[in-house]
Amino acid sequence: MFDFLSDYDNPTLLGAFWMTVKLTFFSGIGSLIWGTLLAAMRVSPVPLMRGFGTAYVNIVRNIPLTVIIIFTSLGLADVFGVTMGASDFQVRGFRLAILGFVVYTAAFVCEAIRSGINTVPLGQAEAARAIGLTFSQTLRLIILPQAFRSVIGPLANVLIALTKNTTVAAAIGVAEAAYLMKQMIENEAQTLLIGAVFAFGFVVLTLPTGLFLGWLSKRLAVKR
Amino acid sequence: MKLRKVSAAAAAALVLSLTATACGGGDGDNEGGSGSGGGDKIKIGIKYDQPGLGLKEPGGTFSGFDVDVATYVAKELGYDANQIEWVETKSADRENALKRGDVKFIAATYSINDERKKSVDFAGPYLLAHQDLLVKTDSDITEATDLNGKNLCSVTGSTSAQNVHDDFAPKANLQERSGYSECISSLQSGAVDALTTDDSILAGFAAQEQYKGQFKLAGLKLSNENYGIGVKKGDTETLNKINAALEKMVSSKAWDKAVTDNFGPANYKNEPAPKIGVIVK
Numbered sequence: 001m002f003d004f005l006s007d008y009d010n011p012t013l014l015g016a017f018w019m020t021v022k023l024t025f026f027s028g029i030g031s032l033i034w035g036t037l038l039a040a041m042r043v044s045p046v047p048l049m050r051g052f053g054t055a056y057v058n059i060v061r062n063i064p065l066t067v068i069i070i071f072t073s074l075g076l077a078d079v080f081g082v083t084m085g086a087s088d089f090q091v092r093g094f095r096l097a098i099l100g101f102v103v104y105t106a107a108f109v110c111e112a113i114r115s116g117i118n119t120v121p122l123g124q125a126e127a128a129r130a131i132g133l134t135f136s137q138t139l140r141l142i143i144l145p146q147a148f149r150s151v152i153g154p155l156a157n158v159l160i161a162l163t164k165n166t167t168v169a170a171a172i173g174v175a176e177a178a179y180l181m182k183q184m185i186e187n188e189a190q191t192l193l194i195g196a197v198f199a200f201g202f203v204v205l206t207l208p209t210g211l212f213l214g215w216l217s218k219r220l221a222v223k224r
Numbered sequence: 225m226k227l228r229k230v231s232a233a234a235a236a237a238l239v240l241s242l243t244a245t246a247c248g249g250g251d252g253d254n255e256g257g258s259g260s261g262g263g264d265k266i267k268i269g270i271k272y273d274q275p276g277l278g279l280k281e282p283g284g285t286f287s288g289f290d291v292d293v294a295t296y297v298a299k300e301l302g303y304d305a306n307q308i309e310w311v312e313t314k315s316a317d318r319e320n321a322l323k324r325g326d327v328k329f330i331a332a333t334y335s336i337n338d339e340r341k342k343s344v345d346f347a348g349p350y351l352l353a354h355q356d357l358l359v360k361t362d363s364d365i366t367e368a369t370d371l372n373g374k375n376l377c378s379v380t381g382s383t384s385a386q387n388v389h390d391d392f393a394p395k396a397n398l399q400e401r402s403g404y405s406e407c408i409s410s411l412q413s414g415a416v417d418a419l420t421t422d423d424s425i426l427a428g429f430a431a432q433e434q435y436k437g438q439f440k441l442a443g444l445k446l447s448n449e450n451y452g453i454g455v456k457k458g459d460t461e462t463l464n465k466i467n468a469a470l471e472k473m474v475s476s477k478a479w480d481k482a483v484t485d486n487f488g489p490a491n492y493k494n495e496p497a498p499k500i501g502v503i504v505k
Binding site for chain 1: 316339386389399406415
């Protein structure tokens with residue numbers, strides 16, 4: 001019944017899920033960095049930066065991910081010639097997809113971190129300023145370390161959503177799990193069985209992530 | 225005050241949408257009832273997005289070779305053109321639509337293969353298509369080996385894309401997109417050198433008004449795709465009737481007319497009508 005699973009070598013079942021993991025990993029790191037910068041902008045004393053952060057988050061998180069991903073391929077690559085230093089379409093698609101995921105997910109990471117910043121009592125920032133720390137020092141040394149510890153739970157949700165969102169990359173030909181699923185359904189005519197196999201694959205990927213980060217968030221939460 | 229107004233409006237909108245969906249549901253049930261009761265309508269599965277084969281026009285009418293064949297077959301089964309209810313069956317839904325009985329039969333670029341034969345029965349074949357390349361009119365690609373090192377476009381997960389990887393041109397730079405229209409626009413802009421899928425589908429696109437004269441088929445015959453009409457597994461009665469209808473369509477020359485009408489402008493050199501039950505490997 002499951003014998004078809006071994007018939008595919010381009011990509012293999014494990015290879016396809018490995019691609020999903022790679023997409024999630026690189027996009028996750030990228031959006032954590034970009035999202036943190038955005039959060040810093042949104043709470044910064046400079047009005048221009050605050051405005052940019054607010055506008056970015058409100059625009060980007062309201063654009064469907066599919067539109068962003070297809071735009072990276074049809075718009076950025078084909079029209080503007082942005083190839084991310086890759087001549088091969090597979091590599092190009094992979095990098096463009098990561099770019100798209102970072103652009104999109106960073107908006108949600110930013111909002112999660114900003115909610116964490118709001119849990120840090122105002123007095124701490126005032127005290128930091130009183131001993132002569134600059135804004136970036138206050139943020140780096142006082143606010144963000146406490147903020148991150150309180151938003152591990154919400155960030156875990158963003159990461160799980162990102163893992164599932166990587167399936168959109170199939171639209172621009174990145175050979176990840178959803179891509180292989182399309183191939184299999186095209187050939188095998190067993191929609192339900194194949195759907196179940198891939199659903200199970202994603203549960204295997206995301207369930208441990210959720211359990212681990214949930215445990216971590218309980219352990220590290222700042223008790224006030 | 226303002227808040228109350230907003231919530232009242234929202235409540236009104238909710239009630240409206242609820243009644244609207246309720247109506248929709250009721251209609252669906254009625255249609256289902258008369259369909260399965262063998263009444264005055266027949267449901268046929270086609271594709272809505274393939275010019276030249278099965279296309280839903282902006283005005284709500286349907287055109288294409290699959291549509292013409294299905295209309296002819298339905299007529300032989302005793303249904304006039306206005307008794308046909310077209311149902312969109314995307315590639316992934318086809319087997320289940322037949323199993324559930326959503327449609328009587330499916331004529332939707334449905335290639336006969338062994339895997340699919342396990343879950344549905346096929347009448348026909350009614351058209352022999354080949355995987356081919358669509359290139360710009362001035363292109364110098366004439367053989368499959370010319371593709372190595374070139375940029376090629378196809379649709380994610382499609383059989384054609386898999387064939388390129390596995391057989392013809394493993395060294396070609398294959399870009400996979402979610403639809404053929406996206407590939408066509410890349411071909412037009414020069415971002416890719418060729419677009420590959422069945423020649424009948426390519427001919428349908430090239431024959432569209434806005435692309436006339438810009439593209440040509442390379443004529444490579446990279447594979448054999450035997451398009452069949454899918455019916456529910458075990459429904460031999462319908463299967464035999466459809467086969468008889470297809471034979472009549474070929475012998476009465478209506479088949480040739482349908483081919484010329486739908487693929488003519490693309491200079492598509494079609495194969496002669498296939499014999500029923502003969503599958504070209």
